[in-house]
Amino acid sequence: MKALIDKKKCTVCGVCSDACPAGAIELSEDHVEISDDCTLCGICVDTCEFGALSLPKAGTGPADDLESYRGIWVYAEWREGEVHRVSHELLSAGRKLADKRGVELCAVLLGSGLQASMSQELISYGADTVFVVDRPELAHFSDEIYSKIVVELIRRKKPEILLAGATSTGRSFIPRVAASLKTGLTADCTELDMSDEGLLLQTRPAFGGNIMATIVCPNRRPQMATVRPKVMKPVKRDGRQGRIESVSLPEECFAGRIEVLEVIPEKDQTARLTEADVIVSGGRGLRKGENFSLIEELAGLVNGAVGASRGAVEEGWIPPSHQVGQTGRTVAPTLYMAVGIAGAIQHLVGMQGSQVIVAVNKDPHAPIFDVATYGVVADLFDFVPAFVKRIRRERGEGA
Ligand SMILES: Cc1cc2nc3c(=O)[nH]c(=O)nc-3n(C[C@H](O)[C@H](O)[C@H](O)COP(=O)(O)OP(=O)(O)OC[C@H]3O[C@@H](n4cnc5c(N)ncnc54)[C@H](O)[C@@H]3O)c2cc1C
Structure with a gap:
């Protein structure tokens, strides 16, 4: 289907051709042709002051082929x-x-x-x-x-x-x-x-x-x-x-209308998040932005990327490129740690494909525990520093 043209009304003025974003309207000396590239956007209909263009009525039945x-x-x-x-x-x-x-x-x-x-x-x-x-x-x-x-x-x-x-x-x-x-x-x-x-x-x-x-x-x-x-x-x-x-x-x-002048490879955290094998994510349970340093320290120790719930992003504690979930990134690392994240469905759809999920939450009824492989019911401010200390000790880093 494509836009329809009434040749009796068309003056071949060319306004529709200039306006068409799909480049689907071609002018010849005495008439206008609409090609199969027409996307039925209707812009030509709005621009034609002679009422020569119209859109076909949408069919509801099946195509016959x-x-x-x-x-x-x-x-x-x-x-x-x-x-x-x-x-x-x-x-x-x-x-x-x-x-x-x-x-x-x-x-x-x-x-x-x-x-x-x-x-x-x-x-x-x-x-x-x-x-x-x-x-x-x-x-x-x-x-x-x-x-x-x-x-x-x-x-x-x-x-x-x-x-x-x-x-x-x-x-x-x-x-x-x-x-x-x-x-x-x-x-x-x-x-x-x-x-x-x-x-x-x-x-x-x-x-x-x-x-x-x-x-x-x-x-x-x-x-x-x-x-x-x-x-x-x-x-x-x-x-x-x-x-x-x-x-x-x-x-x-x-043939295209865009010329690529330079390609700048993406270096930000977003790419790292989707490719990472280990992700440590923080949520609103962190209480304030400075406390994300706990998440960053743990992620650094396990060579992981830092993720976040939308709750934490909305608080302004971390940029949106770190957000995991329906309106963030979909991730499926080998290990996903959710710290102080409740486990709303919109968060779960972005991370439940992870191989091992560890959840840290002080509320034993938090929905994140429904998808967690290992659940830690604890105050994150006690657990995370103790966990970090333990990793360092195991590695002989002497903290
Ligand atoms: C259209 C739409 C799209 C959305 N997209 C996303 C999305 O992409 N990603 C996403 O994450 N959300 C998304 N959301 C928002 C989602 O519904 C939740 O509001 C959000 O995930 C909540 O973030 P949170 O779990 O960090 O915060 P909260 O719901 O406030 O949960 C904080 C959790 O931390 C725990 N906690 C508090 N203090 C401590 C402590 N000291 N120690 C341990 N635990 C503690 C609490 O028990 C609680 O479970 C979307 C919502 C809508 C409507």
């Missing part, structure tokens, strides 16, 4: 030459869905100077086929170009499902893909399954994390979901065989 879509795709994200862990997780989850549905699992790998070992790695995590688009224009991520390419690939090959990581990259360009294809997208899923009819069951926290909602997309294809990193387990199968297909696309797919 649903059956022609087949197969499950995973957008394979990578950084600095390494496949991102979320792609391993999605391929492992996608493998189960593809087996249940009896279809192929494919990975889509975009970039410049991609190594063959990356495709092989995607195969070992479950892909049957890897579609590779390797061009110099793809050296740096661009919303515009990456979405055009994925849209073109989908139009050609028609997968029934597309999965991507709910990372800053996935969150940034996957909605564009969904809008261009006029299909649905469920963002930030924490669970995926397949119904007997082939509907992707996309589960994510809703209403402030108080319920888990399962969402389906029955009338459009592909069914699209972004999935939070670290909520699914990666499963590697060495020796898997698969196919690598290098895809050529029209030149216009590689």
Whole structure:
């Protein structure tokens, strides 16, 4: 579907073409063409003073070519030459869905100077086929170009499902893909399954994390979901065989309006938090900002990152980049220590995938103990200094 033009009213003034953010309106000498890039945003309708443009009425019934879509795709994200862990997780989850549905699992790998070992790695995590688009224009991520390419690939090959990581990259360009294809997208899923009819069951926290909602997309294809990193387990199968297909696309797919001048690697704590093996998080139980030094000291001793509840962030004791939870980071370290954190559902959804959870709270009924592997019912101001002292003594550091 795209915007409709009434040629009798159109004066070919060009105002709509200048205003269109998708670059979907082309002018010729005597008429205006609207391309498939139209996202139905309606900006052209508002700018046309002659009332020549309108939006089609939204259809509620199913698209008539649903059956022609087949197969499950995973957008394979990578950084600095390494496949991102979320792609391993999605391929492992996608493998189960593809087996249940009896279809192929494919990975889509975009970039410049991609190594063959990356495709092989995607195969070992479950892909049957890897579609590779390797061009110099793809050296740096661009919303515009990456979405055009994925849209073109989908139009050609028609997968029934597309999965991507709910990372800053996935969150940034996957909605564009969904809008261009006029299909649905469920963002930030924490669970995926397949119904007997082939509907992707996309589960994510809703209403402030108080319920888990399962969402389906029955009338459009592909069914699209972004999935939070670290909520699914990666499963590697060495020796898997698969196919690598290098895809050529029209030149216009590689043309963009953004020029990357410089790339500055992220150095702040946020990146450290999601990659860390050990996280020590502090909550409102710390009573004041200065007391975060207790958390920092303990985290430093165990080579861990410092996390926080939103309670502590809202008090202004620590920057938001440290926040774990629904509106913060999702983490799944080997060890997560929650100190003076109550364990509200919005915090739990961000950390309950951790392998071992240690909770320190003076209230024995605090909900954090429901998910804790080890619970310490104690005043944190007694426990943490004693624990730090003990670690130092065990290491012969003499405190
Ligand atoms: C839409 C929405 C999104 C949200 N997103 C997030 C999110 O991403 N992350 C998040 O964390 N929260 C989030 N929240 C907020 C969440 O509901 C809680 O309010 C928040 O997690 C509470 O933080 P807290 O546990 O540190 O504070 P509190 O609820 O005040 O709990 C403090 C805990 O410390 C204990 N304590 C106090 N003193 C001591 C002591 N001396 N020794 C030991 N224990 C002590 C108390 O017993 C208590 O259990 C969100 C809320 C909403 C509505």
